[in-house]
Amino acid sequence: MNRKLRMGMVGGGRGAFIGSTHRMAAQMDGLIELVCGAFSSDPKRSKLSGKDFFLPANRVYGSYKEMFEKENQLPEGDRMDFVSIVTPNHLHYPVAMAALDAGFHVVCDKPMTMTVKEAKDLEKKVKQTKKLFCLTHNYTGYPMIKEARDMVKSGQIGKIRKVVAEYPQGWLAANIEKDGNKQAGWRTDPKQAGSTCCMGDIGSHAENLAEYVTGLQIEELCAELTTFVPGRQLEDDGNVLVRFNNGARGIIWASQIATGEENQLNIRVYGEKGSLEWHQEEPNSLIVRWLDKPKEIRRTGVGIGKISAGATRLPAGHPEGYLEAFAVLYKNFANALAALLDGKKVEESSCDYPQVSDGVRGMQFLEAVVRSNKAKQKWVKM
Amino acid sequence: MNRKLRMGMVGGGRGAFIGSTHRMAAQMDGLIELVCGAFSSDPKRSKLSGKDFFLPANRVYGSYKEMFEKENQLPEGDRMDFVSIVTPNHLHYPVAMAALDAGFHVVCDKPMTMTVKEAKDLEKKVKQTKKLFCLTHNYTGYPMIKEARDMVKSGQIGKIRKVVAEYPQGWLAANIEKDGNKQAGWRTDPKQAGSTCCMGDIGSHAENLAEYVTGLQIEELCAELTTFVPGRQLEDDGNVLVRFNNGARGIIWASQIATGEENQLNIRVYGEKGSLEWHQEEPNSLIVRWLDKPKEIRRTGVGIGKISAGATRLPAGHPEGYLEAFAVLYKNFANALAALLDGKKVEESSCDYPQVSDGVRGMQFLEAVVRSNKAKQKWVKM
Amino acid sequence: MNRKLRMGMVGGGRGAFIGSTHRMAAQMDGLIELVCGAFSSDPKRSKLSGKDFFLPANRVYGSYKEMFEKENQLPEGDRMDFVSIVTPNHLHYPVAMAALDAGFHVVCDKPMTMTVKEAKDLEKKVKQTKKLFCLTHNYTGYPMIKEARDMVKSGQIGKIRKVVAEYPQGWLAANIEKDGNKQAGWRTDPKQAGSTCCMGDIGSHAENLAEYVTGLQIEELCAELTTFVPGRQLEDDGNVLVRFNNGARGIIWASQIATGEENQLNIRVYGEKGSLEWHQEEPNSLIVRWLDKPKEIRRTGVGIGKISAGATRLPAGHPEGYLEAFAVLYKNFANALAALLDGKKVEESSCDYPQVSDGVRGMQFLEAVVRSNKAKQKWVKM
């Protein structure tokens, strides 16, 4: 590839947290440039946002439909290569379907869709169109998560017996959606967020992380969802017992009423020979425990693993954070896309970003959690 | 009291971990002296142990029955005041009943009995005999646990919504009972340990800690017990969802196959206004999070609470550990007993040690966990 | 400003750590684009590097002199606005002087020059040309460092009494320059690095951080420099006692033979009412101790300070790292430069990046350290 890849964006205008995150992550490695966008359902707001990003006025659109149509009329040398979808949940599916139909590759925020049915539709569409699709389960981009996955895969910690994945946050401990907090507003609104709040927004990250690190699949689960804040329509806390396909047992829980917690995603994986522990708020350390050796702290930049090294940009001790991990997804996606556009073989390492199939599993997990919560019997199949 | 209190001991001879712990804890504050013992079911081993502790030969007995009988024949000025029971689980009940019947006060290791029925019997006996009874749920002796309880009680963190209590250990990750490890042997033997291994041995500490800190009671639970190590007769891992009597939700889990974990008991309590986090392996810190203030680290020796200060022996920064916390139970018990023997009013602060009623709740918890594990429906009452 | 600022780069071609750091930092916030460069003293290597960054061939130059000349011949609408100098130390001075003379604003890596004389020359030149000059003492870009500075400034911790700033690294514990390590090679070569290795490379960061956070100035110092690795020409370890202009005492030490240490820059500031502690390897926490209140952990994204909030890009709990802090310097510089080019008033907050005067102080510190090391008397004036 002798040029940067061209990205369009749907959603993510002024004031949207996740939009600016995607832009910084996409542009960090100098492989991607933002060329156009439909940044808001309000065309005026979209225009103003485009100005913030120094885009020419004619590349800032009033709607995603307009964007896909007009971009397709541009010569290939100008036209965007892929679209990044950073809208509230309920728009992920229609925008992604439309983008794929219009011939664009897709990066999409999570949860992927509102239902399992939509997820499977989208999976089918990706297969038909042969376009690349990246779901931004961004936490899998951390080098030490890749190191953990690598250690499990190569058998270093032995057969896995137990997994605990937690995601406590405290920002919804009070009814801030009532006071007009926009981020809280759409996440607690069933029409925009779907059938879950806490589990869809953050529990799905914990589930994805557990399956990514262990390479196992959840088969059965037993869940309880609770809404603690009066007047809230969706759950703000969820506890789930899980069974994996190798017989391992686990706990996945998430909470948005864990007062004072910031963004405490963490995972512990216990194997027959060793165990792993990782905390998102101190992401450059991976705690490794052994049956009969001292505890080790493996660190970003000194990891032995080739894969984790490939996700690292700086020498040891220069902390890499959330944006860098997010950018690893974009980098891998960009490398895969560049190879595809150049007609070259896509390296396996470039495909190390969450796929549409991860999105299907995520929706199946959420659907099973909701079903189990209502059920009287202990276990439901996922 | 113008003398030290006189303690006899049942169990805890040479090589027993918990026996030496009880002796060090009992004697730390200079209020109690060991005067006699039946240290082993093997009379010869009992004699040798007595020598280790510099006891006169005539105060070292071949059985607890002999001890209770002979001590009662001694003049009041020599006779032991109370007995400390540190045998394997199945003997707690008969020895405690016999001691109370013989007129001795009792300190007893946990779990208190083998069944709920025994626990209630014992509770009745304590009431009838009006003797003092202390169950050594030792983790409640830590100053920062008392600080946490105090903060909850005084409403500082608001109404409690969620509690997570964990107790991971890794020492039973392999089948060491097969290789003759004595500590592992009796704990995994249903005849000596009862119907559970992991939950009775350590899960019950997590349950007790959760109720002690929050002042709440578990009402319903949903459990899964698993035996991971082939050939083992009792469970070595347990996950329990719980519901408290104020509507709070929780998770209690314990494991003895959490490879590489030492003794990682910890608890997190989330309230409407703040939250608390405590780890047994770093016991002198209590992490306090708030809705809208920076996170605080409260520390042993600088806590404001009168109760936690009363459980502290050293200036701030001089770490107190497991033995000191254990000794707080003995100190409070000794102060209560001294007051009783002196015919004085027992201070409320001296009664701050686990009572026979805690033992009843512990057995009810274990019984409910076993019942729920076998049940198909999600929730069982405790 | 209705466009991105245009950056040229001197040095930082393929394989250079600090070059890619500057590029990622400069481009993170979408305010700056790389438009040209003289990336290596080897013109062929420069060309290849330019290709990596997708630059047109005619904007990749064989030398910085050629770059300044040719860029000046371009129309104003295309020409670079400023140059980023990321060469080995000995070239900082001549390149910066030439850039200023040619009318370009400058971002320059540290240490600024090889001597105090050069530093003062450069300071004079900056004043004469009225160009902006930013020295990348990047650690001052961390939000919690700005929070610390703000707390000191507003008197929250009282008059400062003691400051300890450390910078241990272990990567030069063995003679890796002998084995061809390029990074080690020029840093240990007096011709390229100047009269110090460890103190110039990292000790100067500790000094700068101490003065930035406290607002104080070092007046006197007493130093010892040591070369531990046989065959090395410059020191790899330095310990310095310092006296500040308000009477405070301090220790500044740096080491590159602190085996196993990664990049452990840290600072502790003790005031009459409180104290501050910060570690670069966990940069999102600022530990605050008080005379009579519990220890606090202030965190990026929940800090109260307006200044630290302005240096933050993500919600609390989403860790920001080394690149983000580095990018804060570029962002502030870009905002100042944009205002200047637009003929607007430069906001005070935009000037919060290290100035040429910081570079003069840094050189004075290094010169005094070397002088003190050779002296027999205890204290030398800085």
Place this chain on the structure above:
Amino acid sequence: MNRKLRMGMVGGGRGAFIGSTHRMAAQMDGLIELVCGAFSSDPKRSKLSGKDFFLPANRVYGSYKEMFEKENQLPEGDRMDFVSIVTPNHLHYPVAMAALDAGFHVVCDKPMTMTVKEAKDLEKKVKQTKKLFCLTHNYTGYPMIKEARDMVKSGQIGKIRKVVAEYPQGWLAANIEKDGNKQAGWRTDPKQAGSTCCMGDIGSHAENLAEYVTGLQIEELCAELTTFVPGRQLEDDGNVLVRFNNGARGIIWASQIATGEENQLNIRVYGEKGSLEWHQEEPNSLIVRWLDKPKEIRRTGVGIGKISAGATRLPAGHPEGYLEAFAVLYKNFANALAALLDGKKVEESSCDYPQVSDGVRGMQFLEAVVRSNKAKQKWVKM
């Protein structure tokens, strides 16, 4: 030995911190009992203290002289075996000399004496009388400190290059001696404390720890002492550059005005192959860094070293603290004394407690620090 050893105590009556510490430490392992004491220079206070400890009235003395005389008149079967000296500094020397002259073995708090001359006198006396003498540099009793010493000794971290030992406290940040704080009173009074406050009280611990762990000796030093609190007579802060006898360089600093610090003694030792880091406030972890392997956390109870295991009482994860470490000194001293009294060979491991020679070095260090502080030249010999 078929009985407990009999301890007398000088000082340490009601309200004295260090007295109760010594008693708890001495009695923890069941090898020593307190039989008599001269607990205060005020005979009435001494009597009351004796009652607190349940001592018979005739074994509580009005002065140490009386105690030594009267105890010597008791039959050997009752008489105390050794005396524990826990008075303010200025009395250590006369009491210890008198005890040795009277034929008693000695445990003595630090700093050992007021001057180097006294220290050498005492050393001579110990040799002449052939009595055992233990100086309670208690921090050397921690298992992970013994593990560290063992790792250095066996060459695991290679030749030592740099040592940093710190001891920050904050309790003297304000002039609390003025308000009648007794602990602060005598420590800041030259008549009772000697020529230093901060360095004698805590700096000497840092010095002792550095020499104990490394097995090296300080040869030269360069010091600055500062009194920050107005009206205080002795220094409350000290910074010292040191040179060891193998060429290693180091920093030893202590402060009692480090606001908010509790008892933060810590040490870092950097060798050619690895490095060690230990913090007294989290004493059960030893951080080990390597040239080319992940960082390890060695832990009390899982250490491989025989020596550290011998200083451990509990299984891994059951935190041992300050009192347990202090008790290791008493245990080793008791074992050595028991062997001596039994006419047996004293095991080398039993001699692992600080000797009178450590006290001489401590006084030499303090004397050199004071001398260097006043000197204009940089380095003075120790």
